[in-house]
Amino acid sequence: MVKVLLVDDDTELCALQAEYLRVEGFEVSLAHDGESGAAAALSGEHAIVVLDVMMPRLNGIEALRRIRQTSRVPVIMLTARGDDIDRVLGLELGADDYVPKPCTPRELVARIRAILRRVDSGTAPREAHASLSIGALSLRPEQRRAEWAGEILDLTSTEFNLLEVLARQAGTPVSKQDLSEQGLGRPLARYDRSIDVHVSNLRGKLGLLADGRSPIQTVRGVGYQYITE
Incomplete structure (x- = not known):
């Protein structure tokens, strides 16, 4: 099973997304702050990371910066709708794509599959x-x-x-x-x-x-x- 890492401090939303992803055939790991999320992303255990921008301890932008120092794992950023500054900065730092929040689990799954489809030769x-x-x-x-x-x-x-x-x-x-x-x-x-x-x-x-x-x-x-x- 493809393993997805969800990093978001909104535990309720994270649980909802994880449940939907599991139904769609993914294995899901959760982290609720940027510090632990970056560490999990760097473990090499996940095929793709979904990373929220607004989080405690280490925000998503800094977590992405840390990840990109040593890893090319695909990363999708979750950004506030209309927040172009975080969106562009995330892409400049090496995010593969972004999804504006709030987003439906179905849209998130579609974005994940689109990236994995291109990665999987x-x-x-x-x-x-x-x-x-x-x-x-x-x-x-x-x-x-x-x-x-x-x-x-x-x-x-x-x-x-x-x-x-x-x-x-x-x-x-x-x-x-x-x-x-x-x-x-x-x-x-x-x-x-x-x-x-x-x-x-x-x-x-x-x-x-x-x-x-x-x-x-x-x-x-x-x-x-x-x-x-």
């Missing part, structure tokens, strides 16, 4: 396993491994997904809607800045082309395009 179509090399970039989807000029890139699961989508369509603009659906596993919501933040993170981790430009270029009014020259 065993469920991907055969063509998605194919390695890819474009200029200095090399991708090995079966290993979830990306390299730039032979150096391993430290990418989150979502960053790898988005980079793969862009690289496989190199030279062609890819809309933000397509990036969201293929990389995050969900439609792009109105005013959603997730794709922009993830792409900004990718640009900071990738190397530059010979002329000093980023290989990921903005296509105004459309989305982004991976280029090689």
